[in-house]
Amino acid sequence: MALQMDRSRLNAFLDRVFPQVADQLRVESVDEHLLIARLLVDDRHLRPGGTVSGPTIFALADVAIYLAILARIGEVALAVTTNASIDFMRKPAGGCDLLAECRILKLGRSLAVGECLVFSAGRADAVARCSMTYSIPPKPAENRALE
Amino acid sequence: MALQMDRSRLNAFLDRVFPQVADQLRVESVDEHLLIARLLVDDRHLRPGGTVSGPTIFALADVAIYLAILARIGEVALAVTTNASIDFMRKPAGGCDLLAECRILKLGRSLAVGECLVFSAGRADAVARCSMTYSIPPKPAENRALE
Amino acid sequence: MALQMDRSRLNAFLDRVFPQVADQLRVESVDEHLLIARLLVDDRHLRPGGTVSGPTIFALADVAIYLAILARIGEVALAVTTNASIDFMRKPAGGCDLLAECRILKLGRSLAVGECLVFSAGRADAVARCSMTYSIPPKPAENRALE
Amino acid sequence: MALQMDRSRLNAFLDRVFPQVADQLRVESVDEHLLIARLLVDDRHLRPGGTVSGPTIFALADVAIYLAILARIGEVALAVTTNASIDFMRKPAGGCDLLAECRILKLGRSLAVGECLVFSAGRADAVARCSMTYSIPPKPAENRALE
Numbered sequence: 001m002a003l004q005m006d007r008s009r010l011n012a013f014l015d016r017v018f019p020q021v022a023d024q025l026r027v028e029s030v031d032e033h034l035l036i037a038r039l040l041v042d043d044r045h046l047r048p049g050g051t052v053s054g055p056t057i058f059a060l061a062d063v064a065i066y067l068a069i070l071a072r073i074g075e076v077a078l079a080v081t082t083n084a085s086i087d088f089m090r091k092p093a094g095g096c097d098l099l100a101e102c103r104i105l106k107l108g109r110s111l112a113v114g115e116c117l118v119f120s121a122g123r124a125d126a127v128a129r130c131s132m133t134y135s136i137p138p139k140p141a142e143n144r145a146l147e
Numbered sequence: 148m149a150l151q152m153d154r155s156r157l158n159a160f161l162d163r164v165f166p167q168v169a170d171q172l173r174v175e176s177v178d179e180h181l182l183i184a185r186l187l188v189d190d191r192h193l194r195p196g197g198t199v200s201g202p203t204i205f206a207l208a209d210v211a212i213y214l215a216i217l218a219r220i221g222e223v224a225l226a227v228t229t230n231a232s233i234d235f236m237r238k239p240a241g242g243c244d245l246l247a248e249c250r251i252l253k254l255g256r257s258l259a260v261g262e263c264l265v266f267s268a269g270r271a272d273a274v275a276r277c278s279m280t281y282s283i284p285p286k287p288a289e290n291r292a293l294e
Numbered sequence: 295m296a297l298q299m300d301r302s303r304l305n306a307f308l309d310r311v312f313p314q315v316a317d318q319l320r321v322e323s324v325d326e327h328l329l330i331a332r333l334l335v336d337d338r339h340l341r342p343g344g345t346v347s348g349p350t351i352f353a354l355a356d357v358a359i360y361l362a363i364l365a366r367i368g369e370v371a372l373a374v375t376t377n378a379s380i381d382f383m384r385k386p387a388g389g390c391d392l393l394a395e396c397r398i399l400k401l402g403r404s405l406a407v408g409e410c411l412v413f414s415a416g417r418a419d420a421v422a423r424c425s426m427t428y429s430i431p432p433k434p435a436e437n438r439a440l441e
Numbered sequence: 442m443a444l445q446m447d448r449s450r451l452n453a454f455l456d457r458v459f460p461q462v463a464d465q466l467r468v469e470s471v472d473e474h475l476l477i478a479r480l481l482v483d484d485r486h487l488r489p490g491g492t493v494s495g496p497t498i499f500a501l502a503d504v505a506i507y508l509a510i511l512a513r514i515g516e517v518a519l520a521v522t523t524n525a526s527i528d529f530m531r532k533p534a535g536g537c538d539l540l541a542e543c544r545i546l547k548l549g550r551s552l553a554v555g556e557c558l559v560f561s562a563g564r565a566d567a568v569a570r571c572s573m574t575y576s577i578p579p580k581p582a583e584n585r586a587l588e
Contacts, residue, residue, distance in 0.1 A: 054228050055206035062201055081201050082405065083377050083427055085232045085526035087554050087572060089547040105558075105570055106530040110404060111376065111429065113528050115570060117546075129546055129556060129572060131528060133377055133427070135405065229552065230524050230574055232379035234407050234425060236400040252411075252423055253383040257551060258523065258576065260381050262423060264399075276399055276409060276425060278381060280524055280574070282552065348522050349500035356495055375495050379526045 004074035006030060010067050013075060018063070025063055028099070030071050037064035038121070039098040052092040052127075057118055061086065061130035064100035065114035069134060072107055079112065079134040086130040093120035098127065110136055151221035153177065157214050160222060165210070172210060175246070177218050184211035185268070186245040199239040204265055208233065208277035211247035212261035216281055219254055226259065226281040233277040240267035245274065257283055298368035300324060304361050307369060312357070319357060322393070324365050331358035332415070333392040346386040351412055355380065355424035358394040359408035363428055366401055373406065373428040380424040387414035392421065404430055445515035447471065451508050454516060459504070466504060469540070471512050478505035479562070480539040493533040498559055502527065502571035505541040506555035510575055513548055520553065520575040527571040534561035539568065551577055 005013065007027050014022040024044075028036040039060045041052055062081055069079055092098060102116040115131040152160065154174050161169040171191075175183040186207045188199055209228055216226055239245060249263040259281045264273040299307065301321050308316040318338075322330040333354045335346055356375055363373055386392060396410040406428045411420040446454065448468050455463040465485075469477040480501045482493055503522055510520055533539060543557040556572040 053206075054209055054231075055202055058205045058231075059200075059202035081235050083232075083234050084201075084205075085230075085379055085572065087230050087546070087574065088228050089554055105528070105567055113530055113570065126546055129554065131526065131570060131572065133528065232425065232526055234399070234427065236407055252381070252420055260383055260423065273399055276407065278379065278423060278425065280381065347500075348503055348525075349496055352499045352525075353494075353496035375529050377526075377528050378495075378499075379524075381524050382522050 003030065003032065003071050005071045010071060013070065014067075021059070021063065025060065027067060030068070033103065035064060035068040035071060035102045037067065037100045037102070039100070041095070041097050051094060052098060054088055057088070057092070057098065057128050058084070058086055058130070060098055060100050061102075061116050061118060061128070062132065064102045065104075065116055065130075065132050066134065068102040068104050068114055069107070069112050069136075072104060073136070079136050081132055082111075082135045083133040084130065085132075086128055088128050090125055090127050092127045093123060096123075097121040108136075110138070112136055150177065150179065150218050152218045157218060160217065161214075168206070168210065172207065174214060177215070180250065182211060182215040182218060182249045184214065184247045184249070186247070188242070188244050198241060199245060201235055204235070204239070204245065204275050205231070205233055205277070207245055207247050208249075208263050208265060208275070209279065211249045212251075212263055212277075212279050213281065215249040215251050215261055216254070216259050216283075219251060220283070226283050228279055229258075229282045230280040231277065232279075233275060235275050237272055237274050239274045240270060243270075244268040255283075257285070259283055297324065297326065297365050299365045304365060307364065308361075315353070315357065319354065321361060324362070327397065329358060329362040329365060329396045331361065331394045331396070333394070335389070335391050345388060346392060348382055351382070351386070351392065351422050352378070352380055352424070354392055354394050355410050355412060355422070356426065358396045359398075359410055359424075359426050360428065362396040362398050362408055363401070363406050363430075366398060367430070373430050375426055376405075376429045377427040378424065379426075380422060382422050384419055384421050386421045387417060390417075391415040402430075404432070406430055444471065444473065444512050446512045451512060454511065455508075462500070462504065466501065468508060471509070474544065476505060476509035476512060476543045478508065478541045478543070480541070482536070482538050492535060493539060495529055498529070498533070498539065498569050499525070499527055499571070501539055501541050502543075502557050502559060502569070503573065505543045506545075506557055506571070506573050507575065509543040509545050509555055510548070510553050510577075513545060514577070520577050522573055523552075523576045524574040525571065526573075527569060529569050531566055531568050533568045534564060537564075538562040549577075551579070553577055
């Protein structure tokens with residue numbers, strides 16, 4: 001399946017629609033199979049002890065999988081997260097960016113399922129595993145038919 | 148089971164250990180069965196459209212269930228979230244605080260399981276449902292025995 | 295919301311559509327808020343050690359929440375499980391029926407979310423906690439509009 | 442990490458400890474990174490419509506990830522499933538075996554996390570995605586120290 005949005009378009013989308021996270025989160029690469037997003041870790045993300053907090057890892061996974069869906073279907077649809085399951089497996093390395101490697105497993109008419117592994121940059125073992133489901137609203141033409 | 152920490156001790160714990168969220172998040176009530184925490188929603192939590200973001204709801208659930216565990220076992224243990232599952236069911240009402248109602252379902256020697264429902268204050272239908280597992284480290288005495 | 299199917303209609307539905315489980319699983323009670331289903335535990339459900347297996351508990355939760363949805367929307371729709379999250383918290387008591395207490399948290403146009411706690415009959419602490427999402431296909435009239 | 446149990450030892454373990462599923466479930470291959478298990482689908486697994494039921498897919502994932510853990514740590518430990526999250530993404534193909542491809546993401550002292558994708562044999566798109574956590578009991582020596 002051809003990509004509807006490449007790396008630079010996805011990053012421009014972040015700048016425009018999510019200005020509050022755009023300075024911390026960047027798409028590193030995207031192709032038909034894999035999107036990699038980087039969280040530029042700074043003090044805002046840290047818990048006592050110097051590691052990145054669970055909610056920050058959740059937020060990274062949420063945005064990254066969302067971008068991987070948009071890469072496939074374009075900006076037209078407004079996908080909403082309906083379910084997430086996350087396993088926190090290891091403490092992130094201190095002072096280290098996080099990388100989220102995302103795959104889309106299903107891209108249906110109304111539901112999309114994606115998963116990602118989150119790594120401390122340069123480490124081999126994943127910090128967290130996350131799977132998420134997004135509800136994709138019907139396209140305008142279909143909406144009209146339903147009215 | 149008697150509570151180890153009441154509402155004022157839990158709020159003092161938040162002030163001391165989580166100063167970055169303590170001005171937004173308060174324990175409203177706690178007893179043997181139920182802890183209710185309130186998120187004082189402000190602009191930091193909002194997504195385009197005026198609703199509270201998914202990661203903010205996740206963060207509320209995570210802290211609230213964590214506090215419900217501490218209420219039972221006291222500050223001695225440093226519990227770590229190992230798994231979370233969350234269903235986002237409805238859009239939070241705009242400009243409205245969120246309330247998390249938490250129950251502890253299991254409090255084992257090494258694992259605790261809690262769940263919560265999140266509501267927009269004053270509404271009857273839950274915005275989100277969340278269940279989380281925490282790993283509870285062995286107590287110092289046991290650590291010593293293991294060495 | 296009025297019930298579309300009461301206990302005897304739900305049990306008749308089980309007999310007709312799920313004959314392979316109908317002799318083991320019965321709806322005990324159902325009202326607007328709660329459905330309770332009973333698994334009549336026998337040798338088929340047991341693991342070495344005499345406890346009910348995880349997949350059997352999963353199957354009980356899946357059917358029970360499904361029935362709780364049908365109680366609300368009637369037999370017209372063919373709901374399909376899309377996501378499940380389950381925490382196995384305690385070993386079921388040996389030689390003891392299981393009771394699943396189910397609540398529907400959301401009943402949308404296309405997605406329903408339910409949860410249940412599973413108990414060994416007569417025990418106070420839950421054996422397992424489960425939440426599930428079901429996809430509800432559009433009604434015939436809508437299907438026609440989409441063609 | 443070297444494997445403690447290869448394919449033939451894992452299948453012999455199934456024959457001995459899970460006789461009730463051993464005739465339906467076989468380990469196809471196992472190495473340090475991936476275990477593939479096959480469910481020999483027959484009438485017992487089918488739902489109305491000819492597809493494999495959700496609980497059967499859950500049972501396959503549960504046993505397969507469990508075997509992938511045993512391949513690494515050997516038979517010594519008695520791991521117990523504590524959490525599972527599963528996404529049912531597509532209808533399994535009728536009359537087709539299922540293959541579960543399992544990876545272990547974390548193998549800690551007390552918790553192991555694994556995931557698997559389930560496919561209808563010969564198809565490219567996954568039927569289901571599943572992640573599970575297992576609690577690994579302390580080794581006998583540690584038990585003794587704790588007494």
